[in-house]
Amino acid sequence: MLLRNARIATLGGSDELIDRGAVAIRGAVIEWVGAEHDLPTDQFNGLAERDLQGKLITPGLVDCHTHIIHAGNRAREFEMRLNGASYEDIARAGGGILSTVAATRAADVDALVQAALPRIDALLSEGVTTLEIKSGYGLDRDTELNMLRAARLIGERRHVQIRTSFLGAHAIPPDYRHNADAYIDDVCIPTLKEAHAEKLVDAVDGFCEGIAFNAEQIRRVFETAASLNLPVKLHAEQLTHQGGTQLASEFAALSVDHLEYCRDDDVTAMRNAGSAAVLLPGAFYTLQEKQVPPIDCFREHGVPMAVATDCNPGSSPLTSILLCMNFACILFQLTPQEVLAGVTRNATKALGLHDIGQIQTGMRADLAVWDVEHPAELVYRIGFNPLSERIFAGESSAL
Ligand code: NIG
Ligand code: FE
Secondary structure (H helix, E strand, O other): EEEEEEOOOOOOOOOOOEEEEEEEEEEOEEEEEEHHHOHHHHHHHHOOEOOOOOEEEEEOOOOOOOOOOOOOHHHHHHHHHHHHOHHHHHHHOOHHHHHHHHHOOOHHHHHHHHHHHHHHHHHHOOOEEEEEEEEEEEEEOHHHHHHHHHHHHHHOOOOOEEEEEEEEEEEEOOOOOOHHHHHHHHHHHHHHHHHOOOOOOOOEEEOOOOOOOOOHHHHHHHHHHHOOOOOOEEOOOOOOOOOHHHHHHOOOOOOOEEOOOOOOOHHHHHHHHHEEEEEHHHHHOOOOOOOOOOHHHHHOOOOOEEEOOOOOOOOOOOOOOHHHHHHHHHOOOOOHHHHHOOOHHHHHHHHHOOOOOOOOOOOOOOOEEOOOOOHHHHHOOOOOOEEEEEOOOOOEOOO
16 A cells, blocks of 8 residues: 655654655555655555555554463452552552463453454554563463463464563562572573573563562573573563563573663663663553653663563553553653654663664554544643554555
């Protein structure tokens, strides 16, 4: 198809919009993008033309950090936090992630898919075309594998690209309560190897935190990832500074995520490693965190900033990428342009992908068409969805 008379945010490097622009798509691929007056019309005679009447086209949005597959909910803990309990108090008392682990272990693959689909659909309805999904609510062999299988199934049931991350090192399961090292060696690492053999793993993640694993335990998981040629990413410096960022940088992590308590030397390590910073304002908001990640330092060192929902039942029960973008501006003082790059070009970097995230010749035609004039309009409204069309791999899905 040939989309004409559109405003286009290509995310190709500059923030400039193409006014009266066109995008030519053949099959799943972008064949041409530019200003209409430069369009080599005879080259695209066969394509179905569409007049977009000045609507804005952006790359399809990429939610690069989610725990969207899980069973149950944690509304009760939400109430406990409103009454003064902290996220860490609840985790130490056996709630938190472990409460979702109990619910998730009790669900089969089909139940996990069914539970996740309404949340997935909420994101797709806001223009998401690629979504990362983590395991990490199984913490045993069978359930970790089932979560990843459910993630792959979602990619078959919906027009969306799914990227999986193995997060076996997410919390210490009750059966290993006083033996985190044994959990890493006897469960986490063997399950990672099995999941990889079943082609279920695109990247390996961990939670480096006082209430989870220390850097030396995560190191063993990352060494296994490296031996399997899998890229790594890490939840680091979310609640306290634990040194996870330095470790992740040693392994040239695709991304380091959360980062509220990260320091200047962590930022330089990330820059040297080429890692993206994944900012998760939904967790910051939900936990009423006060410490903002060092945004100016990321800017100064040119560390690409991605923004994601962190959709999970505890710290970020958020299924709106548009609201997440608004949070990133209001809570972290990102500009609307930075936020748009954060859910497109930079989110793509955080997943190690190269064929999406921008509107460029040769890239896959994953696009979002919005009934707005300018990207800032996408970000500033609260709770309004101006998506007019979503195009995944060249195919338009009516809304
Ligand atoms: O990204 N930080 C660790 N993991 C999730 C929270 C998961 C949960 O609370 O269920 C996060 O915030
Ligand atoms: Fe997370």
